[in-house]
Amino acid sequence: xxxxxIEYLKEAIGQERVITDLEDKICLGYDSTRxxxxxxxxxxxxxxxxxxxxxxxxxxxxxxxxxxxxxTGLSGGCLxxxxxxxxIMLEMNKILNVNEVDLLVEAEAGAITIDIDKAANKYxxxxxxxxxxxxxxxxxxNIAENAGGLRGLKYGVTKDYVNSxxxxxxxxxIINTGAITVxxxxxxxxxxxxxxxxxxxxxxxxxxxxxxxxPKARASMLANFTDMSLAAGSVRDIVAxxxxxxxxEFLDNVTINAIEDYLNVGLxxxxxxxxLIEVDGYQGAVDAEAEIVKNVCKKNNCTDFHLAKSDEExxxxxxxxxxxxxxxxxxxxxxxxxxxxxxxxxxxxxVEAINHIAVKYGLNIGTFGHAGDGNLHPTILTDLRNKxxxxxxxxxxxxxxxxxxxxxxxxxxxxxxxxxxxxxxxLEVSEDAYKLMKNIKKTFDPNNILNPGKLFLS
Amino acid sequence: METKINSIKTQHxxxxxSTSQTRAAxxxxxxxxxxxxxxxxxxxxxxxxxxxxxxxxxxPRGKLSLIEAVVNGKIGFTDKLSEKIYTxxxxxxxxxxxxxxxxxxxxxxxxREDLIENSKYPEVLDYLKDKIEKAYNxxxxxxxxxxxxxxxxxxxxxxDYVKPTADVVYFVGCVSSFSPRSFSIPRAIVKILKKADVDxxxxxxxxxxxxxxxxxxxxxxxxxxxxxxxxxxxxxKKAKILxxxxxxxxxxxxxxxxxLTGKKIPFEILHxxxxxxxxxNAEKIKPGKLDVRVTYxxxxxxxxxxxVFEQPRQLLxxxxxxxxxxxxxxxxxxxxxxxxxxxESLNQALSAKIADSRAGEIIxxxxxxxxxxxxxxERTLATALKKRKGDTDYKIKVMDVSEILLESLEG
Ligand SMILES: Cc1cc2nc3c(=O)[nH]c(=O)nc-3n(C[C@H](O)[C@H](O)[C@H](O)COP(=O)(O)OP(=O)(O)OC[C@H]3O[C@@H](n4cnc5c(N)ncnc54)[C@H](O)[C@@H]3O)c2cc1C
Numbered sequence: 013x014x015x016x017x018i019e020y021l022k023e024a025i026g027q028e029r030v031i032t033d034l035e036d037k038i039c040l041g042y043d044s045t046r047x048x049x050x051x052x053x054x055x056x057x058x059x060x061x062x063x064x065x066x067x068x069x070x071x072x073x074x075x076x077x078x079x080x081x082x083x084t085g086l087s088g089g090c091l092x093x094x095x096x097x098x099x100i101m102l103e104m105n106k107i108l109n110v111n112e113v114d115l116l117v118e119a120e121a122g123a124i125t126i127d128i129d130k131a132a133n134k135y136x137x138x139x140x141x142x143x144x145x146x147x148x149x150x151x152x153x154n155i156a157e158n159a160g161g162l163r164g165l166k167y168g169v170t171k172d173y174v175n176s177x178x179x180x181x182x183x184x185x186i187i188n189t190g191a192i193t194v195x196x197x198x199x200x201x202x203x204x205x206x207x208x209x210x211x212x213x214x215x216x217x218x219x220x221x222x223x224x225x226x227p228k229a230r231a232s233m234l235a236n237f238t239d240m241s242l243a244a245g246s247v248r249d250i251v252a253x254x255x256x257x258x259x260x261e262f263l264d265n266v267t268i269n270a271i272e273d274y275l276n277v278g279l280x281x282x283x284x285x286x287x288l289i290e291v292d293g294y295q296g297a298v299d300a301e302a303e304i305v306k307n308v309c310k311k312n313n314c315t316d317f318h319l320a321k322s323d324e325e326x327x328x329x330x331x332x333x334x335x336x337x338x339x340x341x342x343x344x345x346x347x348x349x350x351x352x353x354x355x356x357x358x359x360x361x362x363v364e365a366i367n368h369i370a371v372k373y374g375l376n377i378g379t380f381g382h383a384g385d386g387n388l389h390p391t392i393l394t395d396l397r398n399k400x401x402x403x404x405x406x407x408x409x410x411x412x413x414x415x416x417x418x419x420x421x422x423x424x425x426x427x428x429x430x431x432x433x434x435x436x437x438x439l440e441v442s443e444d445a446y447k448l449m450k451n452i453k454k455t456f457d458p459n460n461i462l463n464p465g466k467l468f469l470s
Numbered sequence: 471m472e473t474k475i476n477s478i479k480t481q482h483x484x485x486x487x488s489t490s491q492t493r494a495a496x497x498x499x500x501x502x503x504x505x506x507x508x509x510x511x512x513x514x515x516x517x518x519x520x521x522x523x524x525x526x527x528x529x530p531r532g533k534l535s536l537i538e539a540v541v542n543g544k545i546g547f548t549d550k551l552s553e554k555i556y557t558x559x560x561x562x563x564x565x566x567x568x569x570x571x572x573x574x575x576x577x578x579x580x581x582r583e584d585l586i587e588n589s590k591y592p593e594v595l596d597y598l599k600d601k602i603e604k605a606y607n608x609x610x611x612x613x614x615x616x617x618x619x620x621x622x623x624x625x626x627x628x629x630d631y632v633k634p635t636a637d638v639v640y641f642v643g644c645v646s647s648f649s650p651r652s653f654s655i656p657r658a659i660v661k662i663l664k665k666a667d668v669d670x671x672x673x674x675x676x677x678x679x680x681x682x683x684x685x686x687x688x689x690x691x692x693x694x695x696x697x698x699x700x701x702x703x704x705x706x707k708k709a710k711i712l713x714x715x716x717x718x719x720x721x722x723x724x725x726x727x728x729x730l731t732g733k734k735i736p737f738e739i740l741h742x743x744x745x746x747x748x749x750x751n752a753e754k755i756k757p758g759k760l761d762v763r764v765t766y767x768x769x770x771x772x773x774x775x776x777x778v779f780e781q782p783r784q785l786l787x788x789x790x791x792x793x794x795x796x797x798x799x800x801x802x803x804x805x806x807x808x809x810x811x812x813x814e815s816l817n818q819a820l821s822a823k824i825a826d827s828r829a830g831e832i833i834x835x836x837x838x839x840x841x842x843x844x845x846x847x848e849r850t851l852a853t854a855l856k857k858r859k860g861d862t863d864y865k866i867k868v869m870d871v872s873e874i875l876l877e878s879l880e881g
Contacts, residue, residue: 036527
């Protein structure tokens, strides 16, 4: 970037908002993939007009602009791979209002996910999508990645809650799209196009999101199985019995052992898989559904079944799941977390394939995830400073993706394609669909200034 | 929302080393620890500095990436690095909550020591070091005023308080000794000790700064002599127990002195809240009734950094009529008051903002009294609560555990 460009931006947006110190650029040059790319300049924006100004200028001089939320992304989405401007959304973090009649909340894009939920809680409402990173991630980042969470099976993912958006287009126009009504069919659904577009089509500046009433009751359960196929059988049978659980999570043996090593909470180290299940709703329904879940797990020969009798017990059950990633992260210096997703009926095959791949490359892979959604998190425990091992890791990832697609699945359930999976996108997307996607990108962003280098191979 | 820090010391004296010469520096030895940070961002949701600035350079994740950049030769020990590293309350929440188990505060301490070695540190530290070296305390030019706070205790005969030998030594700490706002704490403590007939003594002028302010700023070298002196003075008193009321003194005595001096300490080290509970349990004192709703703020250096959570709470519960309510964050997860780690002298506005958040947590409990066990936390919180006066329809008092105990004893 030219010095005069930076000078112009300082003039236009304000000296203190346009930052070029090396130290600051280092601190804003990574995300949770731990890859590193530095921007040429950092701009901390506080309103849509500033963003519009920045984009108009960047579009004219073809300067890359990469939006950055909380940088908890797991596919490298916010990394400015081609330098240019890193647009910091964090100061646009106001929660503007909660509408308890229409069950809506309006917030700026930099608002933290959990703060939106807390604002809703004051009215007996909640914001269902609950990514593991919700205490840190921004709603803009969630929208850009179409983030999921633990409650996906029953409550869906981010896209199911985005009603309308305020956007700044790469050419600088500020538009409002979508509707705050329950239904709307006015023209193309631009909201759904932007949700999950990974910051490549437009900058989200404001969102109106749907809320739900907090369920009156819930029941949490744990079931152990000698092997994964029995656990998966239970998942299948629970759904077949007509129970849509709020959460249906599983942990494999490697993960269970990592948790035990770290927390020593008394998990059975010998089991092949553990399911953590929660149902919610009215008390009567919750009791009935819990009974069905119990019977199904017993029929599938669970070696242990436990229903939490108090909130403390529930917290204890969930603490194991919550600690899954951190426990795995402690085993080796680097953790590579993927989010391959298959139809629920194919989970066993994918888990077996992953175990196979681990043996093939001599890698340590722990797998846990959202069994109800078929969304697995195979987590490779490694040390990326070791180049040899790094190569094996790459091969293993590729094998996992190939198998996932073979099973009718998708490369990414929730973390996005971004930088790290761009080279695999064509495994899943046909040549013609790929071309169509590129054309959509071109329509929004004729000069390819917004988050270049993501999704598509350049 | 860039924040300002007082000018960073940049003197390039003749001895200052270039980055290549500091290859042996402490941070270079921490490669594995640094690499363990997965940049997951958990620390962003808890770091008081980050939450109040939204500036990643102040977040533990950002600081670790900067230290890694030093190790990888991308940057040297620069002014900007120094500014970021020193902007920290040292509350240590990041270390206890880090999912990957990174020993964040150890790394911060190492890099501070490197910054000191490279003469890149906030100017106030020179002032601080100078004071401590010349007068052995952090505030005054001489150490003679160590007992000024005692003058207002009724019927004071100094020989009752400074004895040649005693079972117990009470180490008052610089702030409570010299800052009039905190005098009420040592006064309450000596009154209770008297009531319980404890054979105790103060060190008076022989009490030197414990060294914590230097230690946490990265000036470890200077602290050994202070530690040695203080240990010897307590040994001379033939004491079995050393008491502190300041959590940072406590932490330094308990967790740093032995490794700093290589000496085995032959007496027990207790925080006053622990000792007072022992007195109550042994029925040496009997708290009277106080009908009041209180909340307890865990000082970082007593709670999270020294593991003392329960005794202050039990002490409060030993007072009949006291209803103890917890704040939204407490014990290991307790938020910082904003008064830690020199942040007050480096960036007062930021410190006040952090204090204001904690004041909000206090107000939410609807407690009439906010109790803590640290003169610094109490001062910071009292100031913050005062600013929030309109937020409650009653006045929230801030007290030290020893003060509320004394009130219950005096009825
Ligand atoms: C410990 C951990 C647990 C996680 N758990 C989950 C989980 O359960 N489910 C899940 O789905 N993900 C999870 N993630 C991944 C990540 O948190 C999500 O992808 C999240 O949505 C990213 O939000 P962010 O604010 O950090 O965005 P960033 O990482 O800053 O950015 C992500 C993408 O969004 C773009 N972007 C950011 N803000 C805007 C905006 N205002 N307008 C347009 N584009 C924008 C960026 O350019 C980038 O492409 C987890 C991550 C971690 C580290």
